[in-house]
Every structure is written in structure tokens, then in C-alpha cells.
Amino acid sequence: MQTHYWLIAAGILIILALATYAWTLWRKVWQQDEARAKALEARNDRLSGDIRIIAQSLLDGQVPTIEGAIRIKVLLDNYQGERREGLDVTVFDLIYEQTAHIPTHQAWKDLSRAERKLHLRLMDTLERDHRPAVEAAARALSKGVN
Structure with a gap:
């Protein structure tokens, strides 16, 4: 036992x-x-601040409209926090999709003058057609994402 x-x-x-x-x-x-x-949470806070800064820079003319829209779109894609209701940022997606094929950095420099001119014309057209929507979305984002 x-x-x-x-x-x-x-x-x-x-x-x-x-x-x-x-x-x-x-x-x-x-x-x-x-x-x-x-x-x-810290990452989202940082991204939110970056989005606000770029949106305000876009409104102040410190960054070109197309470049600002693309940068904001990429930051929004990485942002995983809450978003304010009624925040319409689809114009950034549209511009990104329309310019995704355009080479950057060294590839841009390697383009011929004619090819660059074609891409610049497209960017000018996009900016002209979507500038009010981009500015409205940037104005909303300059107040914060959430």
C-alpha cells in the first residue's frame, strides 16, 4: 500500500x-x-502622423499632387488602425493604379525623353482631372485618419 x-x-x-x-x-x-x-498601436500612430504630414504638405504645395497621392495610398495600405466614418480615399487608389506602370528612380532616368514626356502628360491629365478630389481627401486626412 x-x-x-x-x-x-x-x-x-x-x-x-x-x-x-x-x-x-x-x-x-x-x-x-x-x-x-x-x-x-505605435506603428499605426506613426503612420497616422505621416499621413497627416503628407496630406498637409500636398495641400501646401510642398509635394506634387501625384507623388503625394501615391505616398498617402501606400501609407494607408500599411495603416491597420480605425478610420473615421465617411473618409473617402478612393481617389488615391485610382491614381496609384493609373500610375503603377510608370518607372521610378533609375528606371525613370533611363527612359527616353519621349517616353518621359508621355508619362508626364498622363500625370498632368490625372492631376487636372482629380485634383479637387485629391485635395478634398487630403484635407480630410490632414485632420487625422481616425
Whole structure:
């Protein structure tokens, strides 16, 4: 009978040790989730500020309309926070889609003059046709995303 009690006591100790270990692992998971949520919140705060700055720069004429629209669209794609109701930013998607084929950086420099002129004409047309919508959306975003 005495062996039987020792086995039960050993079983209880093993169960307690495993429960303690499981509790420790769950605490780590909860802490990681909390840290991940804080990092996402900080990231969204930074992106929200960047969106506000670029929107205001676009309105002030410090950044070209097309470039500002593309930059805002990319930042909005990365922003995962809450958005204000009624915030219409579809014009940024439209401009991005219409200009996605245009080369950038060194590829732009490598284009012939005629090719650059074609792309510039497209950008001028987009800016002329969508400037009021871009400015309205930028004005809304300059007050914040949420």
C-alpha cells in the first residue's frame, strides 16, 4: 500500500509541475500578444502622423499632387488602425493604379525623353482631372485618419 501512496504523490507532483509550466508558457504568450498589440498601436500612430504630414504638405504645395497621392495610398495600405466614418480615399487608389506602370528612380532616368514626356502628360491629365478630389481627401486626412 505504501508504494501506491508514493505513486499517487509522485503523480500529483508531476501534474502540479506540468500545470505550473503550462501557466508560465501561457503568461509568455499573453505578454507577447500584449507587446505585439502595443507595437501595432505605435506603428499605426506613426503612420497616422505621416499621413497627416503628407496630406498637409500636398495641400501646401510642398509635394506634387501625384507623388503625394501615391505616398498617402501606400501609407494607408500599411495603416491597420480605425478610420473615421465617411473618409473617402478612393481617389488615391485610382491614381496609384493609373500610375503603377510608370518607372521610378533609375528606371525613370533611363527612359527616353519621349517616353518621359508621355508619362508626364498622363500625370498632368490625372492631376487636372482629380485634383479637387485629391485635395478634398487630403484635407480630410490632414485632420487625422481616425
